Amino acid sequence: MRVALDAxxxxxxxxxxxxxxxxxVADLPELTVCLVGDQAQIEAELAKAPAAPRDRLPIxxxxxxxxxxxxxxxxxxxxxxxxISKCWGLMASGQVDAVVSAGNTGAMVASAxxxxxxxxxxxxxxxxxxxxxxxxxxxxxxxxGANMNAKAEDLYQYGIMGSIYAEEILGVxxxxxxLLNVGTEDEKGNELTKSTFETYxxxxxxxxxxxxxEGRDIYNGDVRVVICDGFVGNVLLKAGxxxxxxxxxxxxxxxxxxxxxxxxxxxxxxxxxxxxLKSRFEYEEFGGAPLLGxxxxxxxxxxxxxxxxxxxxxxxxxxxxxxxLRDRIVEQLGGAAPLST
Amino acid sequence: MRVALDAxxxxxxxxxxxxxxxxxVADLPELTVCLVGDQAQIEAELAKAPAAPRDRLPIxxxxxxxxxxxxxxxxxxxxxxxxISKCWGLMASGQVDAVVSAGNTGAMVASAxxxxxxxxxxxxxxxxxxxxxxxxxxxxxxxxGANMNAKAEDLYQYGIMGSIYAEEILGVxxxxxxLLNVGTEDEKGNELTKSTFETYxxxxxxxxxxxxxEGRDIYNGDVRVVICDGFVGNVLLKAGxxxxxxxxxxxxxxxxxxxxxxxxxxxxxxxxxxxxLKSRFEYEEFGGAPLLGxxxxxxxxxxxxxxxxxxxxxxxxxxxxxxxLRDRIVEQLGGAAPLST
Numbered sequence: 001m002r003v004a005l006d007a008x009x010x011x012x013x014x015x016x017x018x019x020x021x022x023x024x025v026a027d028l029p030e031l032t033v034c035l036v037g038d039q040a041q042i043e044a045e046l047a048k049a050p051a052a053p054r055d056r057l058p059i060x061x062x063x064x065x066x067x068x069x070x071x072x073x074x075x076x077x078x079x080x081x082x083x084i085s086k087c088w089g090l091m092a093s094g095q096v097d098a099v100v101s102a103g104n105t106g107a108m109v110a111s112a113x114x115x116x117x118x119x120x121x122x123x124x125x126x127x128x129x130x131x132x133x134x135x136x137x138x139x140x141x142x143x144x145g146a147n148m149n150a151k152a153e154d155l156y157q158y159g160i161m162g163s164i165y166a167e168e169i170l171g172v173x174x175x176x177x178x179l180l181n182v183g184t185e186d187e188k189g190n191e192l193t194k195s196t197f198e199t200y201x202x203x204x205x206x207x208x209x210x211x212x213x214e215g216r217d218i219y220n221g222d223v224r225v226v227i228c229d230g231f232v233g234n235v236l237l238k239a240g241x242x243x244x245x246x247x248x249x250x251x252x253x254x255x256x257x258x259x260x261x262x263x264x265x266x267x268x269x270x271x272x273x274x275x276x277l278k279s280r281f282e283y284e285e286f287g288g289a290p291l292l293g294x295x296x297x298x299x300x301x302x303x304x305x306x307x308x309x310x311x312x313x314x315x316x317x318x319x320x321x322x323x324x325l326r327d328r329i330v331e332q333l334g335g336a337a338p339l340s341t
Numbered sequence: 342m343r344v345a346l347d348a349x350x351x352x353x354x355x356x357x358x359x360x361x362x363x364x365x366v367a368d369l370p371e372l373t374v375c376l377v378g379d380q381a382q383i384e385a386e387l388a389k390a391p392a393a394p395r396d397r398l399p400i401x402x403x404x405x406x407x408x409x410x411x412x413x414x415x416x417x418x419x420x421x422x423x424x425i426s427k428c429w430g431l432m433a434s435g436q437v438d439a440v441v442s443a444g445n446t447g448a449m450v451a452s453a454x455x456x457x458x459x460x461x462x463x464x465x466x467x468x469x470x471x472x473x474x475x476x477x478x479x480x481x482x483x484x485x486g487a488n489m490n491a492k493a494e495d496l497y498q499y500g501i502m503g504s505i506y507a508e509e510i511l512g513v514x515x516x517x518x519x520l521l522n523v524g525t526e527d528e529k530g531n532e533l534t535k536s537t538f539e540t541y542x543x544x545x546x547x548x549x550x551x552x553x554x555e556g557r558d559i560y561n562g563d564v565r566v567v568i569c570d571g572f573v574g575n576v577l578l579k580a581g582x583x584x585x586x587x588x589x590x591x592x593x594x595x596x597x598x599x600x601x602x603x604x605x606x607x608x609x610x611x612x613x614x615x616x617x618l619k620s621r622f623e624y625e626e627f628g629g630a631p632l633l634g635x636x637x638x639x640x641x642x643x644x645x646x647x648x649x650x651x652x653x654x655x656x657x658x659x660x661x662x663x664x665x666l667r668d669r670i671v672e673q674l675g676g677a678a679p680l681s682t
Contacts (some may be wrong), residue, residue, distance in 0.1 A: 106524070145523060148531045182486060182575040183447070185412060190489045190572050193605070215580030219587035231531050232573055234523040236580050239556030243584050246476070246560035251592075252615045266607050273595045303444060 001030050001318045003297075004087040004096040005310070007037035007045075008065040011102020011291035011303045014038070017102060018045035020310025022052040029309070031318055032056040034096055037083040038063070063084040065103075068303055072106030072276050076114075084111055091296045092118065097321035098297035100313045102288070102305040109146050109291065109300070121327060125150070126293035127158045127230070128300060129165060130237050135219025140166050140175070144233035144289065152195035155227045157178070158258065159330050160205055161292040162225035168325045169290075170224075177205070178213035178223035180232060192229060221335055249276055287313030290320060293329065297321035342371050342659045344638075345437040346651070348378035348386075349406040350444020352644045355379070358443060359386035361651025363393040368652070372659055376422045379404070379627040403427040406444075407668045409644055413447030426450055432637045435460065438662035441654050443629070443642035450487050450632065450641070459635050462673030466491070467634035468499045468571070469505055469641060470506060471578050477562025479511050482521075485574035485630065493536035494583075496520070496568045501546055501673050502633040503566035509583060509606055509666045510631075510657065511565075516609055518546070519554035519564035521573060533570060628654030631661060634670070638662035 005021055007014045014037060021033040041060040046052065064071070064078050064079040067180075076085060087099045088111045110127055112118055119126060126141035140162040147154055150164065159177040166175035173315045179196055181189045186197060200209040210223050215236070218226055228236070251274065259267035287309055288301035297320035299313040346362055348355045355378060364372040376383045380402040387393065405420040407413070417426060425444055429452045431437045442449050446469075453459055453467055460467060468484035476595035479620040481503040488495055499520040507516035520537055522530045527538060530553065541550040551564055552619065556577070561565055569577070599607035628650055638661035 133587070135590075148523070180573060180576060182489070182572055182579075215576045215578070216583035216586070218580060222461055228576075231523055232576055235521060235556045235569075235573055236525075236576060237556070239577050240580060240584050242557035242560045243581050245557070245590065246474070247350075247585065247588055248477075250618055251615075254618050255611075258614050269599055270596075270611065273599050274592075277591055277595050281590075324671045 001098075001322055002032045002034060002096040003098040003100055003314055003317050003321075004034045004036055004060070004090045004254065005314065006099070006101035006103050007042050008062070008083040009101040010305055011068065011300070013102065014045050016305065016307040017310055019049065019307035020234070020305075021057060021314065022046070022049040022242070023307055024057045024192050024314040025053055026051075028315060031314065032058070033314060034058050036060045036086050037065070037311055038212045041128070041238075043263045051258055055335050060086060060090065066107045066220060066233050068104055070107070070299070072285055074111065076107055076110055081179075082107075086107055088112065088115070088118075089150040092233045098299070098317040100288070100299045100301065100310070100317050102301035103309065105145065105300055107181040107229040108298075110287045112291060112294055113146070114300065118296075120295055120334065121292055122165055123161075123293035124157055126291050127154070127222055128160065128233075128289050129162055129292050130233070130289045131170070132218065132240070134219045134221030136224070137172065139218065139221055140170070140225045141218070141233055141236065142225065142227055142292065145230045146291065147230040150229035152192060152199045155192070155229065156199045156203065156205075156332055158254060158327060159200070159209065161329050162227065162330045162331065163208060164325060165290065165292060166224045168328065169319055172224045174225040175210050176210065176222070177225045177227060178217070179209075179211065180226050180228035180236075181214065184212050184214060188210060192211050196227070211254045238315035248274070280322050280330070287316045288337050290316070295326070342435040342439075342456045342663055343375060344439040344441055344655055344658050345377055345401070345445050346433045346435065346440035346655065347376045347424045347440075348376045348383050349403070349424040349429050350442040351427070352409065353647075354443065355382050355386050357529070357646065357648045358651055359383055360390065361646075361648035362398060362655065363387070363390040364648055364652040365655035366394055366397045367392075369656060372655065373386050373399070374398050374655060375401050375431060377401045377403055377427050379430070379485070380429070385441070386634060388513060401427060401431065407448045409445055411445055411448070413445060413451045416445070417448055417451055417614050421446075423647030425449055429453065429456070429459070437637070439640070439658040440630070441640045441651070441658050442609065442645055443646040444653065446486065446641055449639075453632055453635055453639065454487070459637075461634055461636055461671050461675065463671065464603075464634035465546070466495050468495070468502065468634050469574075469630050470503055471574070471630045472511070473559065475560050477565070478513065480559065480562055480564070480576055481507050481511070481566045482559070483566070483568055483633065484571040486571045487632065488571040491542045491570035493533060494675060496537040496570065497540045497546075498674055499523035500541070500550065500566055500568045501574065502670050503568065503577045505666060506670045507565045507674065509669065510660055513565045515549065516565040517563070518566045519558070520550075520552065521567050521569035521577075522553035522555065524554060525553050527552060534586070540654065558636075564647065565596050583635060585619075591594055628657045631657070636667070638649065
């Protein structure tokens, strides 16, 4: 299995990106990671990991980098030799089975959407799935930013792709689908939610569709796939991130006030416990957000990803590319025979 | 100052609602609270507070109750003698200056929107403002559920009303306005955000408008007013609530694991500290969400409101009704001379 990794993408690239690749190939004997980016910088990082199996860490040079703040479409046009486009180029030509990047999300998505030949047969628009925690394990929220003007048919497809992803990759059997809405009654919401509701009810997936769910229900885990348009999903994702950060900062202040009163190493234990808890709310464990509906696998990592997140993203990308995910999506949406892999 | 309080609205009504009213009139000597609902039940609750000044706690009987799960429009039509409609009736006839309810939000909003004569001059659609915490103090998010099909002009008005509310009620000078979006670049988002952005830039309020803000920026407090359509705002509000609940439940589990190892009363101190922190994330402090753009004051409380939340809502409602809030909104939106109060 070969994965193209954007070595230049991320707030702290290339150091934690290359380090994550080294860790991943050490753990996963079938994995080859093509490190895409500035050859000299990548070599310098690889030199820090002399034990890494270099034969499974080839470098593909790209002379340009799309920055985290660059405007995606403009940057893709002006910087033709950028590492993100090069990753997708390797995928389009069949040299890799997956693409992973912690770089500019807009550029990652735009690169994929520009080339409709990359879409799986029958897929209207690929969608980004975020993996959230819940009381019953990980849940899929789709779309969190690929599609700002979604139609009911897009949301319908997101639910199916998300449900198949939950089954194949997260191990959730018969993952049920909920439509994110402002109330649970059938007739709630805006034009998009009303027509998505109707689309599901008269579809072969009606039995998997539980109807409307509210924001506060997400964390119950009663549905393992929550569908919404990319604008709402993106706001939800980022606001959730902001809320968790804010809450932990307040918690830190509160504990700092209490800690001097605590005897012995009690304070240290609590701080260690909190750090562990916080990491569970971060992207590290699931590696990042899969882009669903394309021919290969793709994981979009958080800009702040450390080596552990990158390693996990590579692990998930390998799983996404090798499992039955693609065939099942095509079977449901393409109306055609499964692709041979 | 007279406020109509829906004594029957809320998950635990009427007990905490009547108790909150008793506490409020004890604290605020100018306040009269009309308790609207089932006379016998209200009398029974008042009997538990013999010291309460009954002359400032008149009862207005209503024989019907709209339940939390009732469909708003249908319930308003079928239950003509319900407590929510009666509260609005008292406001429409000038017998009270404000309405407060912890009952069915949809019915509260629909009652207000049904009667365009209740709108302040120049206001296109009233909006619900939620008060969120931030690193720099309370912020206003508007709209969180009154308007599912908002236009750019609606969002423009929400920003102005929210900014005036932040100044007059929350004490934030020159509260700046941000447009909730999926990125901070000017051209980001969907049709609504793009046209709202343009509306602001060519408006007298351009200097207060900072442009697009992302979900994760909300908690910085750099802008004190965040505008969005009612669908997005409602999802944001409820998902935030769900995330905080989920996080605290995880925290509780984590601490339960650590507590046996802590000596003395350290564990108790931490639990007390956490409870205090959690309450700051709840609606109690600000009492509830003001409905902005109507002739009187209106506070919509959380269904789970306890007596403290109701008391605070009554305090805020008194402030909203008596201060310059209304005049300033009309001055900005009505294009007419301020209403005499």
